[in-house]
Amino acid sequence: GEICAFKIHEQDMPFEAVVLNKTSGEGLLQAKSPIDCELQKEYTFIIQAYDCGAGPSGTNWKKSHKAVVHIQVNDMNEFAPTFKEAAYRASVTEGKIYDSILQVEAMDEDCSPQYSQICNYEIVTSEAPFAIDRNGNIRNTEKLSYDKEHLYKIKVTAYDCGQKRAIEDVEVS
Incomplete structure (x- = not known):
């Protein structure tokens, strides 16, 4: 079926997953706020896709298998010595x-x-x-x-x- 949503299962992650193409299931993982290597060098979380199953509020949506996402934050040369x-x-x-x-x-x-x-x-x-x-x-x-x-x-x-x-x-x- 078509993919209607992605869900990130960890709390307080500065990322969101949006559906770009319901038919292909293509999505985009993007930062909700600026990411700073000096504050946190990496993030690990679980993401899951939901198909467009029956139910007005998505209560019967089928879930995909969970996938682990690991993101390493690259540094920018922000600071001078x-x-x-x-x-x-x-x-x-x-x-x-x-x-x-x-x-x-x-x-x-x-x-x-x-x-x-x-x-x-x-x-x-x-x-x-x-x-x-x-x-x-x-x-x-x-x-x-x-x-x-x-x-x-x-x-x-x-x-x-x-x-x-x-x-x-x-x-x-």
Whole structure:
């Protein structure tokens, strides 16, 4: 017979199933409201089709077998990284090369590894005698002299794997 309705058996699902073609039984499962990966990454529920049996209110409709539906919500790169500290400061002794002066750390609120992981850090201040690695460790690339410069202000950018970025100030004295 013809299909007149689909029913989702779980409560509070943000989806609805509508009949597109009664004869073929084709339907459409669609979101009733925006879906957000950061709130819920996946949904599982049971759906059932009803044919257009006798009865004015569908009381005698025949039900199909139940089917389990599993939906995984894909992430969008909504959030840019943010640094854990508002600013970073470190002091060093002149004339030494350090493996790591300090470590900056950024995070990202997106739900998937692709967009929530920090893939790269970069020092954007030109001609600063510092380098930064993928883990946010800042080191000096030459021996520093207090007489030459007693305070370095550098800007660091963190990139998530979707290439959104955050910029932070770092001071080394």
